[in-house]
Amino acid sequence: MEIHNMKYKNQGIHVIASIFTIEKGVLKILLIKRKNEPFKNCWALVGGALYNDEDLEDGLNREIYEKTGLKNVEVRLSSVFGKKDRSPVMRMVAISYIGMVNINEVKILKDTLKTSNAAWFSIDDVPFLAYDHNDIIKDAMKKLKESILTTDILKVFFPDGFTLPELQKVYECILDEKLDRRNFRKKILNTNQIVLTEEKQAFEGKKKAKIYRFKEESE
Amino acid sequence: MEIHNMKYKNQGIHVIASIFTIEKGVLKILLIKRKNEPFKNCWALVGGALYNDEDLEDGLNREIYEKTGLKNVEVRLSSVFGKKDRSPVMRMVAISYIGMVNINEVKILKDTLKTSNAAWFSIDDVPFLAYDHNDIIKDAMKKLKESILTTDILKVFFPDGFTLPELQKVYECILDEKLDRRNFRKKILNTNQIVLTEEKQAFEGKKKAKIYRFKEESE
């Protein structure tokens, strides 16, 4: 590869995050309003161009921080988008990630150097977005549904443990379907990913529910 | 993003394929010997730098063709490798794919503009490779194992159909474990991905085996 060959010039990498949360039983995604061209004033996913001197996930976390004020969002690779004309400015390949945050623990910045607004949108109510970000969200949703049972991606929602009714609500919200209470308990307990604690806590009912927590990696 | 900012200059995208085949019951991977720096004379996966004016998979297929003479290899996304120092020349992010080819139907070029050799290596016998290609293979192997049951990625091995003993050999070879004949048949037939044909054919035994084929997408 000849570094000065025009065939390779002006390529860049977008690192993009579909950041989800759940607020009052509704799955939401974090969007920002762009302040600059291209797609000025258009809503978009959080993300931007990777620097030369940072690893992919570090770049993504920097972008998330710069555009929303959020720090240390845990992210997982979702997919790659590389159509040659997906950016009107120059050739950009997008690496897309999924992130989950606890809405009670974060405060997003509405106005930054490059964004004029930031807001949570219900997943059923996403507007037309910059670039191919609508496609990216679609793919991220699919991956999210696949990974909730097999990974501990939901851990961030429950830093202090959770009751099974709570967890079930989150599942129902992400999968967008009702689940049977008894079968849900069996399934979750069978994955061997969670353990019972001593505590109890009221959730929606009057009766107190048992609190569980995700196992640590070592357990 | 300011296009002339040094933070974004000299970035590129590697498109890389772990091309597998099965030869005499052994899983093999296609490697090429590099003719140029960096990693001159080192073995490496097939792939190279993406051009500005081509989609990701088109670029990958071009690289495969240039370096091995193979055309139209069907590929699937595997993962992404983006450590900042993974290339000594400039910042390169690698998009890695899995490809399968039928060794009876291809002839690879041993010598091209950029390669001085190309050869199939048993998966247990892969040498030290250029860049982070050893890591990329490891990941591709994991993805390959996950996808053989749920996708028709093995179709290319059997353009004219296959017998179940044949297919089982391929599974055993990729998963690196022995499978029970009766349970294998049940499992495969249950996936509803294959259909019985009228023909029969001898494989390893004297008795002729029934020939199946993968369903078309429309079936």
Add this chain to the structure above:
DNA sequence: GCAAAAGTGTTAGGAGTACACCCATGC
């Protein structure tokens, strides 16, 4: 007729699904 591989069936355990009743608590 025998060696070598192809083909088949049964049983037991585990997971998924559907479904109904009692328990604890706040009001």
Add this chain to the structure above:
DNA sequence: GCATGGGTGTACTCCTAACACTTTTGC
């Protein structure tokens, strides 16, 4: 005491895994 949600068990089906015998055919 009753409404609300939390907690539990059972029966059926389906998938998985373990396991042994018969069939075909080339030699």
